[in-house]
Every structure is written in structure tokens, then in C-alpha cells.
Amino acid sequence: MLSTKAGVEDVRTVYQNGFDSGRLLAHTVTMSTDATHNQAVEVAATFDQETGSEFDRYDQELTLVISHQVIEMRDYTSSDIMADRTPHLLALASELSADRIEWDQQSEQSTFEDSLELRAAQADPFRTISAVRTELGSEDFQLRTRAPSQAEWMVAFPYSEQAQNRLETAISPILGQTDEIRIEDDQVSSYRVEVHDGPAAVGQLREKIERIDTVNPQPWDFHWNLTTGPNSQWNPGWVNVGGCDYGEEPDSQSTSSAQTLEDQLRALYDTCQ
Numbered sequence: 001m002l003s004t005k006a007g008v009e010d011v012r013t014v015y016q017n018g019f020d021s022g023r024l025l026a027h028t029v030t031m032s033t034d035a036t037h038n039q040a041v042e043v044a045a046t047f048d049q050e051t052g053s054e055f056d057r058y059d060q061e062l063t064l065v066i067s068h069q070v071i072e073m074r075d076y077t078s079s080d081i082m083a084d085r086t087p088h089l090l091a092l093a094s095e096l097s098a099d100r101i102e103w104d105q106q107s108e109q110s111t112f113e114d115s116l117e118l119r120a121a122q123a124d125p126f127r128t129i130s131a132v133r134t135e136l137g138s139e140d141f142q143l144r145t146r147a148p149s150q151a152e153w154m155v156a157f158p159y160s161e162q163a164q165n166r167l168e169t170a171i172s173p174i175l176g177q178t179d180e181i182r183i184e185d186d187q188v189s190s191y192r193v194e195v196h197d198g199p200a201a202v203g204q205l206r207e208k209i210e211r212i213d214t215v216n217p218q219p220w221d222f223h224w225n226l227t228t229g230p231n232s233q234w235n236p237g238w239v240n241v242g243g244c245d246y247g248e249e250p251d252s253q254s255t256s257s258a259q260t261l262e263d264q265l266r267a268l269y270d271t272c273q
Contacts, residue, residue, distance in 0.1 A: 219243025
């Protein structure tokens with residue numbers, strides 16, 4: 001049925017039903033270059049209709065290839081999500097010029113969260129987050145995206161516009177220096193950067209800590225790596241800002257100067273003393 005839908009150029013199907021391989025029904029549908037969003041949604045609706053009750057115990061995947069963009073949806077619930085997800089993901093692909101968008105809908109028995117991954121999105125991270133909120137913001141899921149600066153963002157939704165605005169104001173001057181940021185419960189839970197080792201390192205790290213701490217009412221983790229020499233030797237550091245939760249720390253291979261810097265920042269910012 002999918003191959004007969006308007007705008008469809010090619011359909012590839014994977015069907016598995018085995019003890020080792022598991023149960024999977026997956027379609028990859030290549031749309032013509034002039035296919036419309038409505039035609040893509042119709043393909044998704046047809047997929048939902050074809051996966052009746054006999055596929056309730058199957059993992060279901062639909063991949064739409066539209067020009068240079070790929071929309072991939074995985075459903076582990078057998079709840080016919082494809083037609084509902086498709087217009088939102090197509091809107092995000094257009095708004096953010098993302099090369100690939102992946103949605104994973106987990107079953108209630110899974111320990112994993114529903115997730116949305118945007119690859120090669122060309123917008124800045126705050127514009128990306130705002131666009132995702134417009135399309136899907138009331139739902140519970142994990143957004144993963146890599147900003148044009150190559151920083152990795154992981155944002156637990158719902159994420160309020162107010163919290164986003166406070167964070168944007170605080171870190172816009174250092175946005176290009178970010179390596180990784182995690183956001184949970186409307187605040188930064190973990191932030192990671194890289195700075196060059198030297199006399200200025202402590203001041204650079206303190207500036208970053210204090211910018212984020214202005215918008216974080218609860219303790220959070222700040223991680224850094226000091227780069228030294230032509231081979232960028234790995235000198236990690238970590239402070240639990242406003243708290244004292246380090247769990248089982250890995251054995252440190254840092255230099256003595258890097259360890260001194262970590263001790264100094266912990267004395268300033270954690271509550272372990």
C-alpha cells in the first residue's frame with residue numbers, strides 16, 4: 001500500500017520475527033523531491049493502518065527520506081504514533097534545517113525515556129529548544145542535539161520558556177565555549193567545558209560557574225578539562241556546585257597543578273567542608 005501513495009518513489013521493508021532477531025517491522029520510504037508534507041503524513045497514516053493488532057508485539061519503525069532530510073520514528077508501544085509525530089517532525093526539519101530527526105517512543109515497561117534527536121541542526125541551541133517546545137513542548141521526553149558550535153545539549157522536557165530565557169541571558173557570552181550541557185527539572189544539571197591550562201584557567205572556570213549558578217537553585221555538576229601541550233593532555237576536574245555529591249569518583253590521572261585547581265574550586269563552591 002505504501003508504494004502506491006502519492007509522492008512515494010521507493011519503499012524498502014524489513015520484517016523480522018525470530019528468537020534471536022526479535023520482532024521488527026520497518027519501512028524506509030523515499031519521497032519524490034516535489035512531495036508535500038501532506039503526502040508524507042498520508043504515508044505515515046497508512047503505516048499506522050497497516051500495523052494492526054497482529055503487530056502489537058513488534059518494534060515498529062518508519063523512516064521518511066525527503067530530499068536531503070531523514071525523519072526516523074521508532075515505536076516500541078504499538079500505539080500508532082506515526083501520523084501524529086510526522087507533521088511535528090517535518091515542521092522541525094524545515095524550521096531548523098536538520099539533516100536527520102529521530103523520535104523514539106518507549107514502552108511503559110522500558111527504563112528509557114522517549115527521546116528526540118536532531119542531527120546537524122543549523123540553528124543556535126536556544127532557537128532549537130524554542131522550536132521543539134512549539135511542536136512537542138508539553139510532553140515528557142529527552143531532547144538531544146549538537147549545536148553549530150559542536151556543543152552537545154541534552155534537555156529534559158517539559159522545559160519552561162522562563163527557565164530558558166534566564167539561562168540564555170546568563171550564558172550567551174560563553175555559549176561558544178560550551179562542550180556539553182544537560183538540563184533537567186528546569187535547571188542545568190551538568191555543564192562541561194574545556195580551557196587551556198595556565199594562570200588564567202581559574203578565573204575562566206569561576207566565571208562559567210558563577211554565570212550558571214545564578215539560574216540554578218539546586219546543586220549541579222560542573223566538569224572541565226584542562227588542555228596542556230601540543231597533544232592536549234587530559235586533565236579533568238569536577239565540582240558539585242552547591243552540594244557534596246560525588247559518588248564514587250574515578251581514579252584521577254591529573255597533574256598536581258590540575259588537582260590543586262580542583263581542590264581550590266571545591267573549597268569555593270561545594271558544601272563538603
